[in-house]
Amino acid sequence: MKGILIRPRFDDPTKYTFDFAAEILAWCRQAGISVVELAETEAIRSRVEEELAKEGVDLFIHYDHGNEDALIGQDKNAVIDADNCQLLKGKEVYTLACLSAKNLGARVWRIGGKYWGYVDVVSFTTDALPEFRRAFNSGFLFRFVEGDTPQNALSRAKSVFDQLSLELVDDGKTMAALAMRYDGDILVYYNGHKPTTKKKLGPFCLLWRRLRR
């Protein structure tokens, strides 16, 4: 298996997620996954496109910022968006980026890719960094190191988030526990399951629903 790992570092959150991604890099090397690391100044669109254009890349890992339509690089510009996401056709994406599963992930899934990501804003607290690293990276461990199925990897990872949130309550770290539970809730894995699209309701439907309450 061959992969690319993108990890910019330019603000407080990326300072931490850069370190979270170090564990992924170590696991790749242990598991015999050949990985090209694009870190900091290398984590830009031109380098990402250059590496993705090469033969045999199966896995695309990105830690950290994103939005509904893009994954963000070191220069705060998109490294992947609607214009170049066809480069991810048939590949597996594993990202910690906020929101990106919402539109970009669904788009990648439609062109035959798999997408591990989050449909809302990801959060974590500095009093529980080892726990958050464990939760965020757990899916990678289950799926790519242990070789579990997408469905099982997702279900096991969600259990890790749940379990850790309860342990954080026991440790008196309430905000960390809430963030952990929320992150587990917004985690998705297309093709462990299909993207769910919320049907847009018209004004009369919305009014009807409100009146029925």
Next chain:
Amino acid sequence: MNQENELIAEIKETLTRLTASNPTWRLMLGPESLTAPEVIAKLDKDRKFREVIIKHYFGLAIQIEQRAREKLP
């Protein structure tokens, strides 16, 4: 609504205590890096954030209760 306000007041108190015990504490929320006083302010200003906190607080409480029930003989 009153219950929600009481809950938010409790969370704010926890965050105030956190400011004293761990002044370097931060919540990373997407691109934001928030101190405990900034989280307290966000609980007042940002309705979606407040709703998420309340939803998961209740969710956690239910899980804790279930876990306690399972442990009962």
